[in-house]
Amino acid sequence: MTVQTLDDVRELAAQLRVDSIRCSTAAGSGHPTSSMSAADLMAVLLARHLRYDWQRPHDPANDHLIFSKGHASPLLYSMFKAAGVVSDAELMTGYRRFGSRLEGHPTPILPWVDVATGSLGQGLPDGVGVALAGRYLDELPYRVWVLCGDSETAEGSIWEALDKAAHYGLANLTAIVDVNRLGQRGPTELGWDLDAYAGRVEAFGCHAMVIDGHDLGEIDKAFARAAGADRPTVILARTLKGRGFSEVQDREGWHGRALPEPMAERAIIELGGERHLTVTGPRPEGGTPRAWPSGEVSLPRYELGAKVATRLAFGQALAAVGARGTVVGLDGEVDNSTHLEEFAKAYPERYFEMYIAEQQLVAAAVGLSVRGYIPFAATFAAFFTRAYDFIRMSAISQANIRLCGSHSGVEIGADGPSQMALEDLAMMRAVHGSTILYPSDATSAAALTAQMADRDGIVYLRTTRGAYPVLYGPDETFRIGGAKLARSSPEDQVTLIGAGVTLHNSLAAADQLGQDAIRARVVDLYSVKPIDTQALLDAAAATGDRIVVTEDHYPAGGLGSAVLDAFNDAGHPVRIRHLAVQGLPGSGTPAELMEAAGISAGHIAQAARELLGA
C-alpha cells in the first residue's frame, strides 16, 4: 500500500514499533525501547521527506540517513523492511545473528548504511563530512539526516560537529535528537529540558526546533522547515522511551533489553498487531556530482643529500596529488606545521579547516569518503590520539581515509612530551586493516603520499619534524609493504633497522662501526604495516640473525613489535636488540633527547658491537 497521509504514516510508525519489538525479541537482545521513541520521527521521514531511491543506494543524488544512535538498529532495519529492501524473514531471523548483515549496530555491510555507528557521538560528526561533500564538492541538493540520542549530546564531539556545521553553513544537514530523557542507567543529564538543548544548539550557530516527537503533524512541518532552512537544523523532539507499550513506556530499567516473549505479544496487541506496509517515499531530485577535473600528478623531486623534512615533502607531494580532482585536504589548525598548507594554497576549494577538533577532523574524512572523495587529514601525530575512537570506528565503517601525523617522537625537541607522539604506531598498528608508512626522506615521503591516495582502509603516514638528507634519487620506487636496503654489502655482519629519524641514526651508526671495520647493513622499514617480512628474513640470514631495531616511540607496539611479529609469523624467531624511548622525556635538543632516550647513533653502534661481542 502507499503511505501518503499522516494517517498512513501513523500505521507505518506502529509497524516500525512492532517490528522493532519482534526482531529484538526474536534475537533475545537489542534496544526496542530506544527504537520506539524515535519511530514516529522516522516514519514521517521515511514516508515523506527522505529522498531516496532504495533500489539504487549509491545514487549520488540520494539523501543520507545516519543513525548516530546506532543502538536503535531495530528501528533502522524495520525502516529497511518498510522500504522493501529487507524481507520480514531476514529481519526476524537475521537480526544480531552470526553471519547476518543486520548487526547489533549498523555497519556499511548494508548498502543503505553510510558509516558504522554504536560508539555514540560519531554519526553526527560523520554526517558533517557527508554534508560538506554535498555542499562544497558534489554540489548536489541531497540532504543529510542524522538521528541522534539525547545521551550522546554529552559527548564533546557532538558540539565539535554542530560548530563545524554552522561554520560551513551546512543547511543540508538536519540532526534529529530523540529526547526520550532516559539513558542506559537512568535519567539523562538534561532530561526533558528541551529549552536547555535548544539554547546550546542556537549558541553553536544552528537552528533549533523543539517539537513533540510523537505529533506527526509537528514532525512533518519541522522536517519541511529544516529542508528549507538556511542553516543546519537540529530538531529537538520530546519523546517517550518505549512509546506505544504501556508496560515500558517512559520507565527506567528497559534500556537495551529485548522484551520477553509474553510481553512482546502484549505489546504487539497494544500496538494494533503486525503490519506489512511497504513505503515508497520521495525520490531524489536527480543530478550528477560536480566533476572536478583531474590533471597529471607530478611529484616533487629532491636532490640527493639535500636536507628536507618529510613533513614538507608530504605537503609538497599532496599539493601535487591534488591534481586528482577528488583529493581533499583537512587541517586541524596546524597546517603550517604539518605542511598541509601546500595543498591548501594549491586547492583552496578542496581544503577544509577543522580547527583544533581532531575528532571532527577524522569524522569529516570519514564522511567525505562516503561520497568517494580521497581525504587526507593532518595534524601532529600526538593529537591523533584524540581521535582514536573515531579511527577505530572508521575501520568498522570500512572507510578509506588518509591520516598524516607530523612531529613524531622525541626528535621534536624543546616542545616536550605533550607534543611527542610516542604511542601512535602502537595505536595505529592495532587498527583493523590499517596501513602504516614511516618515510625517512623526502623522496620516499613524496612517493608514499602519492600511493596513499589509492590505498583502501585507514592509511597513516608518520612524518618527522626535522630536515634530514634526501637518501633516494627521484626515480626510486617505494612499494607499500616493501623495505629498502639503505646500505648493504656482501660482508655485512649486523643489520640495523630504523625508520624516520632512527634510519638516519642507524646510518650514522653504520658509519661509526665502519671506522672499526664492522660492516653494518641498514634497512629502511618505511612500510611498518604491511611489513616486508622477506626483507627482514634476508637481512637476518645475511647477518647471522644479528639485528638492532631502533625507533623514536615507546617500546610497546611500534617498530620493534612489528619486526618481532614478522619474524614470529614467519616461524623464524630472532632475538633483536630493541632500542626505543625509555623513560618520560622532557625538553631539549633533538640530539640530547635521542641520546637520553637511548636511540642515538652511539647507542645503535654500541648495541651492534655488543651483538658482535666487539
Added chain:
Amino acid sequence: MTVQTLDDVRELAAQLRVDSIRCSTAAGSGHPTSSMSAADLMAVLLARHLRYDWQRPHDPANDHLIFSKGHASPLLYSMFKAAGVVSDAELMTGYRRFGSRLEGHPTPILPWVDVATGSLGQGLPDGVGVALAGRYLDELPYRVWVLCGDSETAEGSIWEALDKAAHYGLANLTAIVDVNRLGQRGPTELGWDLDAYAGRVEAFGCHAMVIDGHDLGEIDKAFARAAGADRPTVILARTLKGRGFSEVQDREGWHGRALPEPMAERAIIELGGERHLTVTGPRPEGGTPRAWPSGEVSLPRYELGAKVATRLAFGQALAAVGARGTVVGLDGEVDNSTHLEEFAKAYPERYFEMYIAEQQLVAAAVGLSVRGYIPFAATFAAFFTRAYDFIRMSAISQANIRLCGSHSGVEIGADGPSQMALEDLAMMRAVHGSTILYPSDATSAAALTAQMADRDGIVYLRTTRGAYPVLYGPDETFRIGGAKLARSSPEDQVTLIGAGVTLHNSLAAADQLGQDAIRARVVDLYSVKPIDTQALLDAAAATGDRIVVTEDHYPAGGLGSAVLDAFNDAGHPVRIRHLAVQGLPGSGTPAELMEAAGISAGHIAQAARELLGA
C-alpha cells in the same frame, strides 16, 4: 617590592611580558606572543586573587592554577619568578633546556603545576576534577583558576568540561579565556566574537563575563565577581596577541616563534625594560580537608566453580575497597554494565556520574588524583579509546588513576564490533609507566581491584562481559607482575597462555588435548604489564619452547606482543603460536564469534597439536 595597587600590577604585567620574551628568546623557541596576551590577566590574578602559599605548594588550602593553554609556559614560569620560587637565572638558562624542569609545556615536575598540559582542551577538564574534589570531597574553599586559549574552545572536551562544571555547581571553578583571536595558523573560528563565546558558555550553564583583557580594573572586578559567583564562571577576555610590542601585536605569523635577539631588545625597551619585582599575593584561607573515615576492606569471596563475571567482581570488590575513604568512583553512564554501580550504591557521596563523556571521565580522575584521591573510572573498554589523548597526557602528569574497561573483545557477542575493545591492550601497553591487569576469574579480579588502589601511574583493568567459573579459592594471592599456573604437571608438553576469556578457552583446550593424552600447561597471564618473564621462561623450558598464546584482541600490541617482547628482552627468542582476532567481527553468540575469530578452544588445541606434530 610589594605589588598591591593596580599601578603596581601594571608593572608586574610588564615584567611578565618582558620575562616571557627574554626566556623564549634565550631558548630560541617558545610562545612569547601567546604569553603576552594573557599577561595582564595573570598579573592581576597573581597579585590579588590567587590565594597560594608559594613556599608550601602542597598546602591543601591553596588555590589551583592550571594553564590549559600550556604553550604559554613562558608566562607561567615568569609568574613563578615573580612569586620568588624560580630565579631569574633559572628562567633564562633553564627554559626548554635539556634536564631543566622548565619544560616547553608545563609538567608537574614543578611543584606548583598540577597537571601536564600542551595537548589543548585538557587543562579545563582536569580543573573540573580538582574543583569536584574541592567542593565535594575536601570541602575546602580553594578556587581553581584555569587559563584557556581561544583556539582550544574548538575541542569538544572544553564543552564536556563546562557541562559537568555546571551540572555539579562548581562555583569554585573559574575559566579565563584569553581571546586573542589568532591561532597557530591564522584567525580563530570565532575571532573576537565575544558574544558568541558568551552565548555558548551561558547555554552550557556557566556564568559568562566579557571583559577587556588588558583593562586591569575590569579584570580585577571580574575575578572578584567570579570568586563570589554561585556558578562556575568563564571570563572571556578580549586580548591582543603579542600585546605590548608594536611589531608583533595582533599580527599573524608570530605564533610559537621566539623573537630574534634584536627584536627582543626593542620589545624590552618598548615595555619599559627589565624589572625584578617579587609578588606576595593573597594567602590561602587555611583549613584542612574533610577526613573521610576508612574502615577495613573485606573483599568478596567467591566459590570455586561458581560462574561470576569479572566485571561483577570488579564492582563488588570496588564497593569493598570503598571502605578506604579516599577511593572515588567515576562512571561514564554505563555503571550497570561495568558494575561500578556496586560502588555507587555503597558510597554515593564519593561517586560522580560523568555521563557519556569519556574525555571528561578520565580528566576528572586526573583532577581528583591531584588532590590525592584514589579515582576509579569505568566504562566499556572500547570507549576508553575516546580518551586516549587524556590517558597519554595523564602519564605525563604522573597522575595516579585507575581505569576499568568492561565488555572486552568479541566475547561480548551480539552487540557487534563497535562495542568490542580489540585495540585497548595495545593502546594501554604503549602508555609510559602503565600497568595492565586482565583477570580471568572473580577471585583474581577482586584481588587485583584492591591492589590497583595502591598502584601508582595509569592502572588499567580489563574485564569480560560473560560469567565464567571461579578458578581460584578466596585466599589465593595475585601479585601485580605475576602469573599463575592454572594447570600444570611435570609431564607438560605444551604451554597455553591466555587471560580473560581465552584462559577459559585454553583450559578447555587442555581438556581436549588431555583426551589425546597430550599434557598441556596453562598459564594465566593476568598481569599483562608488568609481565612475569620468569614464569614465561619456566613454562617455555618445561614444555620445549612450545607455546600457544591466545587473546581476544586484534593481533598487534596485545598479549602476544607482550609475550614476544618478554622473551626477546630476556634474550630467549621463542616462536609462539599466536591466536588473535582475525578479520572484522560482526554479531553472533560469544561462541560463534570466538570460533570465527580463531580463538576458540578448538583452535587452541589444534595449534598445540601442530606444535607437537600430532
